Amino acid sequence: MLRAVLHPGKERRVFGRSLHDTSLSPVYYTHYSLAVQTVLFQDPVDYDFFLKGEGERMELFVRNATRSTGSSLQLSAMYLQSAMVYLCFGEEIKAGRRILQAFRTFTAIPAAPADPQYLKTKGLFIFLAGNFPRPLISFLPGMSFSPEGHAPYLEEAASMYPECSIFRREIQVLHALCLLADDQPLMAGSLVGSACGAEALPALIRLVSLKKAGKNEEVIRECGYWTIRSDIPWFEYLMGEAWLRKGIEEAGACLDRFLESYRGGHYRKSALLKRAWAALLLGRENEYLHFIGRVKTEGYQVTEADRQAVAEAGYSTGVHRGLLHARLLFDGGYYYEALQVMQHIRPEEITRSGRFALEYTYRMGRILQKLGKDEAALKSFDQTIGMGMEAPWYYPAYAAWQAGQICEKNGYTRRAGEYYRLCLRMKTMEYRSFIRRKARRSLRSLAGQETGNS
Structure with missing residues (x-):
């Protein structure tokens, strides 16, 4: 039955044998499987196929919801699955409606x-x-x-x-x-x-x-297995990112395959920015500018990664190749290599741009932090904060949060709280919700520790 409903071949690439478990409710699991398949591939054909049968699949559970806890639970889950699909195709209002339906259905269920x-x-x-x-x-x-x-x-x-x-x-x-x-x-x-x-x-x-x-070598090893055996485009995306972090030329080819096979709008801007970086690291300026131009015109601007891609593509001073290389090495967990790149950057290269100066002190702090040199890392973070209280870039705010983490780890909870509150006062516009969420959570954690010790 499920083979007849799902697109031939794709379900096996996503779920293996699990779809053929006879203990599953066929209607519920068909809905779940289609939702996951649609989110992973983000193909408009899959989306249309999902929508055509959505109401019919839910109707059975809607009729039984008042009589059966099991039907209510499955219906609530199906609403959430549909919301996930709608969000992937930019239908925020429809997604919000489904989430509220899921909430209301669940609250009617006895504990x-x-x-x-x-x-x-x-x-x-x-x-x-x-x-x-x-x-x-x-x-x-x-x-x-x-x-x-x-x-x-x-x-x-x-x-x-x-x-x-x-x-x-x-x-x-x-x-x-x-x-x-x-x-x-x-x-x-x-x-x-x-x-x-x-x-x-x-x-x-x-x-x-x-x-x-930051376990890049493990990503490369495991991703190589899946890029051969799966047609899910995200494996190519992850492989491209991993090669990029290591500075390997194959990054561009992997990201090209992702951009060609992926039909969705989310994370397209982010992938295009990374493709531009791959060209820049190889010294291909015209190719870099080509992909930067595409960042501004292709894909959605909803996820934080895509919004940040647009922001970085619009930097008036461009990108410093050395700082970018150090950033990518750092993200891959290659901390000593990143430090070597930073040590070869001359002061006159970064003083012409306030953003470059902030990125330099922030990145140096992060590298030193990962190498266990907390005192030196705090000094770099304090420099970043002092220079960038009014800056729109993420470096000062995230430096404040990282400084708080160092202080908290070493038992200086009062000072850690000061850094977290400072983070919330900054005017950063990049990764704003992500950074502020981390700062609020850290403050809640500190408050819990104080309550537990009282």
Whole structure:
């Protein structure tokens, strides 16, 4: 049945054997599978196919929702899956409507702490509400919300299923996505590591986790396996990023293949910016300018990565090749190599631009921090903060947060709090929501420590 509904071939590339589990509700899992497939490929053909049957698939669960907790839980999950699809195609209003429908459906369900699907859904809503604007939280009365509060529910739900169950793997994947959004890549990668096998989706999440953790060599090794065996374009994107961080020429070819095969609008600007960087590192100025021009005209400008790509493509002073090379090496976890590049940058190269000067002191601080030289790192971060309190770029604000992290790690909690509050006062426009979210969370953590010690 599922083979007849899904596009031939693609479902096997995404899910392997899991679609053929006879214990699954065919209608629910068809909806889930189509949603994941549509999000991964972001092909308009898949999107149209998903929309045509969306209402019909949900209707059965809508009719039974008042009589069956199971139907209500599945309907609530289907609403969230549809919201995910709508967001990928720029339909924010439709996505918001589906999210509210999911909230309302879930709040009508009696508490069922022994039901793993109930715990899974509750954990997801706690995570979502912890990251939502406060007015939306009123739709889930009687529950407390924080980004950190979702974990116990998801862990308990997963533990109720056997090790090899598709339901356990689904919960692990959802939990890993929450951890990634919470900037906990090592925990996310560890959670899905055992679930990878022949499944492309957990493998993709693991690779993103490794990338965010700065484990570039592992990304290259594992991504090479998947670029051969999967037609999911994101593996080419991740491989291109990984080669770029290592300064390898193949980065351009991987990103070209991604841009050619990927039909979506999100992350296209980000990919084009990275493609431009690949050209710049090779000294191909005209090619660099070509891709910078495409950043400004192609793709959506919704995700933070795409907004930042537009900002960086518009820098009036351009890009300093040495600082870019050091940044990419740093992101890949090549800290000593990044330090060597920084040491070869002459002072006169960066003093002509306030942005270059801020990037230099910030990047030096980050490298020294990773090399365990906290005192020297703090000095660089303080320089960045002192020069850039009014700057729109992210370097001073993120320097303040990183300085707070160093102080907190070394037991100077009062000073750490001062850095976090300073971070919130800065006027940065780049990565604004991401940085401010981290600062607020750090302040909450400090407050919790003080309460626990009192």
